[in-house]
Amino acid sequence: AQKITQTQPGMFVQEKEAVTLDCTYDTSDPSYGLFWYKQPSSGEMIFLIYQGSYDQQNATEGRYSLNFQKARKSANLVISASQLGDSAMYFCAMEQGAQKLVFGQGTRLTINP
């Protein structure tokens, strides 16, 4: 069965510092996709970045990058130069086959000024 584990319930970071949010996953299927979503207090899930299991390079989207280590089954999100607006819940999710996402428990990130 698919499983996503996020071991950091909360993270506190100073503004402008980089931060790494951990995510490990478990699957026996060689084909899968990994997503990171941001959820502010408003509730909306905002897509940040995607990594496919066959992608050779780590995904990057602006200040977001995904440190994909396939052998270790990890897909950590790196946010460079953090901003106050980055404070939110962050969810790692995995998808296999037809469009069902399995989410982790999330990490609450707080950026301090």
Place this chain on the structure above:
Amino acid sequence: DAGVTQSPTHLIKTRGQQVTLRCSPKSGHDTVSWYQQALGQGPQFIFQYYEEEERQRGNFPDRFSGHQFPNYSSELNVNALLLGDSALYLCASRRTESGYNSPLHFGNGTRLTVT
């Protein structure tokens, strides 16, 4: 270009009642999925609709049912509400042709409180 819209934003119901939540997908999207997010948890998949049919279902009882209309909008119905049904209900959409490596777009959710 409107994103995924959900209504209502908040709802308070009593145990045993029935509730209907509504979702309009992002323009051009034809697949709609519903997720339940309990407080402090990650979202859990309820079901997915495509071409007006339920295509996938998560581990939820039959009290949870849905519908998709010809214009791709969708409803989530929950019967015989329990206190444990209190949660944020998220609707997500995608254009099927984009493939499963394209992101699901989520709405702001409906917060249901059962008393």
